Amino acid sequence: MPGDAILELRDVSVRLSGLQILDHVTISVPRGHVVGVIGPNGAGKTTVFNVISGFVRPDSGTVTYDGRVQRRMKPHHLTRMGIARTLQGVGLFGRLPALENVMQGGSGRIRSGIVSQSLAMPWTDIESERLRVEALAALDQLGIADQADRLPSELPYPIQKRVALARAMVSDPDLLLLDEPAGGVSADDMADLAQLIRGWVPERSVLLVEHHMELVMEVCDLIWVLDAGRVIASGTPDEVRSDPAVLAAYLGEDGAA
Numbered sequence: 001m002p003g004d005a006i007l008e009l010r011d012v013s014v015r016l017s018g019l020q021i022l023d024h025v026t027i028s029v030p031r032g033h034v035v036g037v038i039g040p041n042g043a044g045k046t047t048v049f050n051v052i053s054g055f056v057r058p059d060s061g062t063v064t065y066d067g068r069v070q071r072r073m074k075p076h077h078l079t080r081m082g083i084a085r086t087l088q089g090v091g092l093f094g095r096l097p098a099l100e101n102v103m104q105g106g107s108g109r110i111r112s113g114i115v116s117q118s119l120a121m122p123w124t125d126i127e128s129e130r131l132r133v134e135a136l137a138a139l140d141q142l143g144i145a146d147q148a149d150r151l152p153s154e155l156p157y158p159i160q161k162r163v164a165l166a167r168a169m170v171s172d173p174d175l176l177l178l179d180e181p182a183g184g185v186s187a188d189d190m191a192d193l194a195q196l197i198r199g200w201v202p203e204r205s206v207l208l209v210e211h212h213m214e215l216v217m218e219v220c221d222l223i224w225v226l227d228a229g230r231v232i233a234s235g236t237p238d239e240v241r242s243d244p245a246v247l248a249a250y251l252g253e254d255g256a257a
Ligand SMILES: Nc1ncnc2c1ncn2[C@@H]1O[C@H](COP(=O)(O)OP(=O)(O)OP(=O)(O)O)[C@@H](O)[C@H]1O
Pocket: 016, 017, 019, 021, 039, 040, 041, 042, 043, 044, 045, 046, 047, 048, 088
């Protein structure tokens, strides 16, 4: 894959509750590409995201972001670093309308060049007004601006997923981490999602965890395959699709189900 990596996990190992959850995992995300992480249930995909987000600290190995080894990733620094994440499921604030949920996603990014002195408004009002405008634009881009005032519980699940995506996009991230964005969405929505994700590159980079193989194969430039905490294969969709180790891992999952 040409170009440099925006993100790289190198030899990352994680033990939780005495179990080896990740075992010397090396995954890199070339800048400006859509990269998938796939694997059977429990393979460690979400844990990879938790390491990148700083929710889980690796026992060994390194995380390099934007050319720099990160001594410690911190969840509250992600937005500022240009990283946004959607959670497996939805993870919206139930008491906040869609618009305010999206505004939460933009509150951490420092911007320069905003002229506040000339306006007779307190800084916080200017900030929240700016955020409101950007959040509405993010909802609009996802085709759901008309749902801005609805509570998550009033929205169908696929629309909630879109709100979560808008919340990630509003911070204008360089790297998007999407954990199962297609979970529970219809075939039509899936096609929209594929188009949306492809539209984010090469300006942004995307790391995608997803079970829907059609989506993964359609949108990813590069795929890493995890099984039981280890990388068992990587390559283009075509390479991964025909890899015997990958087929065996998925057959094993079916066999166990
Ligand atoms: N805090 C924890 N303590 C102990 N074990 C954990 C912890 N978090 C995750 N695990 C275990 O680690 C393994 C990997 O979990 P993870 O959520 O990363 O898998 P996944 O690939 O995202 O699975 P899924 O496809 O079901 O979302 C699972 O066996 C899970 O039970």
